[in-house]
Amino acid sequence: MNLLKWSKRPAAGVEARKPEVNILRGLVARATTPLLPDDYLHLINPLWSARELRGKVLDVTKETDDTATVTIRTGWGFPDSYKPGQYVGIGLQIEGKWHWRSYSLTSIGAGENKTIAITVKANPDGFLSSHLVDGVSPGTIIRLQSPKGDFHLPEPVPGKILFVTAGSGITPVMAMLRQLSAHGQTPDIVHIHSAPTRDDVIFLDEMEQLADEADDYDLNLQLTKEMGKFDVSRMDEWAPDWRERECWACGPVALLDAMEAHYEDGGLRERLHVERFAIARTDHGGEGGTVKFAISDKEAEIDGATTLLEAGENLGIQMAFGCRMGICQTCVVPLAGGYVRDLRTGEERREGERIQTCISAVSGECTLDL
Amino acid sequence: MAITDIDQYAHLTDSDVETLGAELDAIRRDIEESRGEADAKYIRRAITIQRSLAAGGRLALMFSNKKVAWAAGTAMLSLAKIIENMELGHNVMHGQWDWMNDPEVHSASWEWDTTCPSVQWKHSHNFVHHKYTNVVGMDDDVGYGILRVTRDQPWEWWNVGNPIYNLTLGTFFEYGVALHHLETEKLRSKEKTYRQAAKDLRVIGTKVGKQAAKDYLIYPVLAGPNWKTTLTANFTSNIIRNYWAYMVIFCGHFPDGAEKFTVEEFENEDQPRWYLRQMLGSANFKAGPLMRFMSGNLSHQIEHHLFPDLPSSRYEEIGVRVRELCDKYDLPYTTGTLLGQYAQSFRTIAKLALPNSLLKATSDDAPETASELRFAIREGMTDHFGVDPETGKRRGLRTALRELKNSPVRSAHVGRAASGSPGRNQN
Ligand code: FES
Numbered sequence: 026m027n028l029l030k031w032s033k034r035p036a037a038g039v040e041a042r043k044p045e046v047n048i049l050r051g052l053v054a055r056a057t058t059p060l061l062p063d064d065y066l067h068l069i070n071p072l073w074s075a076r077e078l079r080g081k082v083l084d085v086t087k088e089t090d091d092t093a094t095v096t097i098r099t100g101w102g103f104p105d106s107y108k109p110g111q112y113v114g115i116g117l118q119i120e121g122k123w124h125w126r127s128y129s130l131t132s133i134g135a136g137e138n139k140t141i142a143i144t145v146k147a148n149p150d151g152f153l154s155s156h157l158v159d160g161v162s163p164g165t166i167i168r169l170q171s172p173k174g175d176f177h178l179p180e181p182v183p184g185k186i187l188f189v190t191a192g193s194g195i196t197p198v199m200a201m202l203r204q205l206s207a208h209g210q211t212p213d214i215v216h217i218h219s220a221p222t223r224d225d226v227i228f229l230d231e232m233e234q235l236a237d238e239a240d241d242y243d244l245n246l247q248l249t250k251e252m253g254k255f256d257v258s259r260m261d262e263w264a265p266d267w268r269e270r271e272c273w274a275c276g277p278v279a280l281l282d283a284m285e286a287h288y289e290d291g292g293l294r295e296r297l298h299v300e301r302f303a304i305a306r307t308d309h310g311g312e313g314g315t316v317k318f319a320i321s322d323k324e325a326e327i328d329g330a331t332t333l334l335e336a337g338e339n340l341g342i343q344m345a346f347g348c349r350m351g352i353c354q355t356c357v358v359p360l361a362g363g364y365v366r367d368l369r370t371g372e373e374r375r376e377g378e379r380i381q382t383c384i385s386a387v388s389g390e391c392t393l394d395l
Numbered sequence: 396m397a398i399t400d401i402d403q404y405a406h407l408t409d410s411d412v413e414t415l416g417a418e419l420d421a422i423r424r425d426i427e428e429s430r431g432e433a434d435a436k437y438i439r440r441a442i443t444i445q446r447s448l449a450a451g452g453r454l455a456l457m458f459s460n461k462k463v464a465w466a467a468g469t470a471m472l473s474l475a476k477i478i479e480n481m482e483l484g485h486n487v488m489h490g491q492w493d494w495m496n497d498p499e500v501h502s503a504s505w506e507w508d509t510t511c512p513s514v515q516w517k518h519s520h521n522f523v524h525h526k527y528t529n530v531v532g533m534d535d536d537v538g539y540g541i542l543r544v545t546r547d548q549p550w551e552w553w554n555v556g557n558p559i560y561n562l563t564l565g566t567f568f569e570y571g572v573a574l575h576h577l578e579t580e581k582l583r584s585k586e587k588t589y590r591q592a593a594k595d596l597r598v599i600g601t602k603v604g605k606q607a608a609k610d611y612l613i614y615p616v617l618a619g620p621n622w623k624t625t626l627t628a629n630f631t632s633n634i635i636r637n638y639w640a641y642m643v644i645f646c647g648h649f650p651d652g653a654e655k656f657t658v659e660e661f662e663n664e665d666q667p668r669w670y671l672r673q674m675l676g677s678a679n680f681k682a683g684p685l686m687r688f689m690s691g692n693l694s695h696q697i698e699h700h701l702f703p704d705l706p707s708s709r710y711e712e713i714g715v716r717v718r719e720l721c722d723k724y725d726l727p728y729t730t731g732t733l734l735g736q737y738a739q740s741f742r743t744i745a746k747l748a749l750p751n752s753l754l755k756a757t758s759d760d761a762p763e764t765a766s767e768l769r770f771a772i773r774e775g776m777t778d779h780f781g782v783d784p785e786t787g788k789r790r791g792l793r794t795a796l797r798e799l800k801n802s803p804v805r806s807a808h809v810g811r812a813a814s815g816s817p818g819r820n821q822n
Contacts, residue, residue, distance in 0.1 A: 121435030
């Protein structure tokens with residue numbers, strides 16, 4: 026047992042589909058230390074590495090004018106099963122810099138098939154999403170992170186379901202619908218989906234076909250250009266029995282806030298499952314804001330000149346530091362959420378990047394895992 | 396006594412120092428804004444070259460009973476080790492490539508192929524050395540606790556071995572670097588406990604074990620009957636790498652003109668003066684593209700010390716702008732050939748085996764350390780620096796140094812009189 030542990034040790038933390046692979050990886054690593062064999066192998070084929078998950082873009086297909094489905098061949102270590110409704114982290118290198126975002130998987134993860142699909146909507150200020158929709162050519166190597174998220178159907182699937190989606194909020198729910206029909210499961214579903222016009226509805230054909238074929242799938246489109254915004258208080262009209270349904274909702278912040286309030290009022294908060302994609306992109310003036318220290322469960326309101334290091338220390342949190350002037354990299358931590366600004370250059374950094382707390386101030390709101 | 400008043404020494408006024416600082420900040424901003432695709436390609440390619448050389452070298456050494464294979468394998472392995480230490484390990488851990496957001500090429504995750512654990516190195520090098528550069532008593536790189544590299548350090552009897560310690564350090568440089576973090580000086584002065592040192596030593600031991608096992612056990616075993624020649628090849632390539640790294644590093648702060656500083660100077664320092672200290676304390680050597688690459692661009696030690704976290708591939712271009720600033724402010728830009736710079740360093744180290752009383756110059760006016768007092772006799776305690784309103788010319792440090800060289804005041808007298816005088820607050 027100890028020997029087994031010893032063999033695996035250098036590869037601890039490497040995601041492998043088969044655990045035995047990490048024994049081999051660990052043993053070979055004695056000769057490649059401090060690297061892993063993967064660090065050499067991915068020079069031959071970029072997908073031959075599980076140290077950081079990778080994928081290769083196979084195909085980009087337009088769904089609507091501003092939406093496309095990106096199919097990706099996954100490399101070593103990417104899990105072959107995940108739950109429909111979960112999202113996956115994607116990294117794409119643009120002008121030398123890796124940009125990271127998360128997107129819902131629209132594929133359902135079937136066994137040996139080593140491809141996944143995400144459906145991306147190009148939003149005007151979404152630098153990466155536009156790139157994925159319009160700029161990624163097949164063959165591009167991207168970075169991946171394992172699928173994550175609690176937004177998925179439970180086992181067993183509840184008998185009565187309500188889906189409330191808007192815009193690209195349909196993507197995780199689409200994965201759920203696909204899984205249900207692939208498994209031949211037929212719960213009673215009411216689906217309310219809103220989009221500006223019919224042309225903007227992603228997966229329209231697929232949903233309508235499903236609505237035709239399955240008696241228990243009731244699709245209600247709210248086309249906001251003609252019919253106005255979806256008003257939560259009118260839910261009774263479409264789903265009079267909404268109180269009895271387990272609900273999954275995904276869409277813009279305003280919709281989700283309204284849904285939450287509605288369920289709260291009805292005393293049914295635990296029936297509602299939401300997925301929030303939009304990071305609260307607040308102030309961009311660099312005038313400071315709220316910094317949250319997630320692990321210590323503390324937060325502070327600071328101005329744009331106070332560094333995160335100082336803020337943490339003032340709260341009595343153990344913060345790693347050395348030079349306190351941006352040269353030693355002792356204070357580097359991943360930014361778990363929100364935005365910070367580099368005080369030396371004014372550059373803004375966002376979730377997923379690693380930042381130096383000694384020269385960063387909060388820009389609006391940010392969260393650190395400290 | 397090393398430099399106590401950096402403005403005085405540099406012959407700069409307050410506002411000169413401020414604008415110099417602002418101009419250096421501007422260089423940083425320009426480079427940060429222009430980092431992109433080409434830089435990312437550069438580091439990717441460097442990594443590919445390094446790994447191919449390493450793999451090629453190990454493969455060739457499987458046949459190391461043949462002389463050609465031994466030589467080729469050793470050469471490739473040495474090159475791989477050098478590149479990994481200098482251009483990759485050193486620079487990645489400085490955060491030069493963190494801007495790429497690449498989890499595999501990041502200061503937070505890189506572990507280098509040498510016996511020094513990267514966590515410790517980031518403290519002793521990135522923090523201690525780069526923040527306190529050349530402040531005698533604060534920067535452990537001033538002599539590494541075993542060498543006397545400036546006459547600011549008091550002589551002790553065991554310093555007679557200086558040149559020998561130096562060459563031994565060169566030979567086993569990676570172990571020297573690994574042990575650096577123990578901070579022997581602090582142990583001696585009881586600022587650090589033996590328990591803490593034992594903890595550090597355990598971390599070092601683990602890394603040393605892995606590195607040594609790879610070169611002296613695993614590859615020889617894999618080579619089967621050629622185990623002996625594989626072993627000698629691995630040993631040789633480690634020594635080659637050690638000498639090279641040692642030489643490059645000694646050329647960075649020990650040639651003539653790389654100044655040392657006092658704690659008083661450090662205490663009164665702001666960001667522009669920090670820059671100035673880095674400029675005056677570092678030394679470059681001349682190198683073409685290949686040499687630059689093989690030295691991890693530390694041929695640009697001055698640029699590296701000004702901007703330790705900007706990509707090494709940009710130091711050449713930054714150097715052009717730094718030189719322009721040196722011209723503008725009439726500051727020296729210490730550089731020379733690699734061998735010339737090394738010879739100066741070694742000469743200093745050999746000399747300093749002797750106590751100061753046997754040496755000619757004093758610590759106010761020696762090749763490796765000087766202070767503002769070296770100008771005292773010629774200039775008085777001038778504090779009117781800057782541009783001459785009549786001629787429009789600046790008489791700065793570079794000119795002052797040239798004058799001193801061309802018609803030296805009897806330096807021994809100046810120095811002794813100055814540093815010996817109890818009236819001044821430096822002692
Ligand atoms: S403490 Fe040194 S970089 Fe932040």
